[in-house]
């Protein structure tokens with residue numbers, strides 16, 4: 245190396261800078277995506293928080309009523325007056341409704357918990373190394389994060405095969421899946437279907453995301469992976485989603501392909517090696 | 528009986544609101560989809576309609592626009608987890624909602640808002656009733672007037688005939 249001519253090291257420097265710029269772009273696209281999602285996630289959280297909070301207040305008034313009854317046990321002069329109080333507080337209703345109130349509130353808290361942990365799974369910014377990961381779990385986290393963008397546009401069906409752990413940077417794979425899901429939802433006009441399939445094929449793992457949306461024209465299909473190519477109005481799309489997805493999959497030594505029929509729908513297929521080939525300098 | 532309609536695609540929201548409103552003694556109808564809520568509009572007259580904003584088949588503002596056409600007197604409220612400007616402006620301008628409430632909500636605020644909406648609804652209804660009364664009375668007056676005119680045209684002077692206390696016709700001197 246010491247013998248290397250100046251231009252050589254200059255080139256190395258250029259390469260390093262290019263690599264750094266690429267990473268920054270990746271990071272900022274991710275932050276932009278998270279920002280876009282934040283509004284949707286807020287919506288997802290505000291609903292359960294809304295009813296759990298209100299339920300707690302109803303619970304308080306139920307308890308006040310019940311205590312009125314139990315306190316009266318000591319002071320009431322006859323059984324009849326206790327019965328009157330019991331009648332008065334609509335005991336049967338409270339008794340029955342308490343179960344529902346608690347079950348529904350628990351469901352709400354679970355929902356918030358799932359969203360928060362999905363956000364965490366999703367945004368592992370620090371995780372930059374290849375590690376064996378559970379692709380299906382990644383897809384589920386991603387679905388939780390984008391649920392709000394999807395549920396009003398499509399029914400999501402999963403056909404998951406048995407997958408081995410895949411050596412990858414899972415946060416980046418999640419990001420690719422998110423881009424594909426959001427694109428699919430955007431391509432659907434009223435209400436459609438999005439199918440997510442996974443399967444093992446030899447030593448690669450296949451992920452397919454298929455939608456029943458508008459489809460992509462012959463003219464456009466060759467351009468969709470270009471940076472900044474978008475058919476969406478300003479403010480809706482930057483045209484970076486697929487080009488970054490392509491970069492990520494390439495870095496994982498995988499492939500991303502697309503099939504589309506205008507007016508019928510589109511299917512994106514990702515193939516990832518389960519094990520990364522060992523780079524010569526690594527061994 | 529005051530009837531309230533609640534529309535939200537999330538059943539748990541509906542049950543918690545039902546709990547909240549129960550002590551008020553209103554008749555509360557809940558719907559988790561727009562289609563059946565539209566059906567409800569055909570069967571009941573509501574004082575207040577509260578709708579979620581974002582729902583699968585139609586957004587709340589579109590639904591409230593329908594509701595406004597069907598039941599113009601019913602007061603319209605939006606209860607939304609969205610809270611962005613566009614949805615709010617749309618709600619106010621297109622569906623003329625009375626209030627825009629956000630999720631998570633404040634129980635007291637929801638009840639107070641519905642109460643004041645009911646007051647306004649009752650005023651509107653009362654106003655309409657009074658208006659109707661005035662209108663029928665006016666129509667009756669007009670009919671009577673026309674009858675008098677007709678009689679007068681047929682028999683000039685007949686409407687001006689004056690009678691004595693015992694019913695006998697008085698002949699006036701000034702003609």
Ligand SMILES: Nc1ncnc2c1ncn2[C@@H]1O[C@H](COP(=O)(O)OP(=O)(O)OP(=O)(O)O)[C@@H](O)[C@H]1O
Nearest residue numbers: 427428431459468474475481482483484485486510
């Ligand atoms: N599932 C799909 N169905 C139809 N067209 C698609 C689909 N996915 C992508 N496209 C087309 O490819 C274009 C580029 O997609 P890409 O994800 O790169 O950018 P974008 O979605 O427009 O913007 P961004 O993802 O940066 O918000 C889209 O504008 C759209 O025209």
Ligand SMILES: [Mg+2]
Nearest residue numbers: 423427485486
């Ligand atoms: Mg995109």
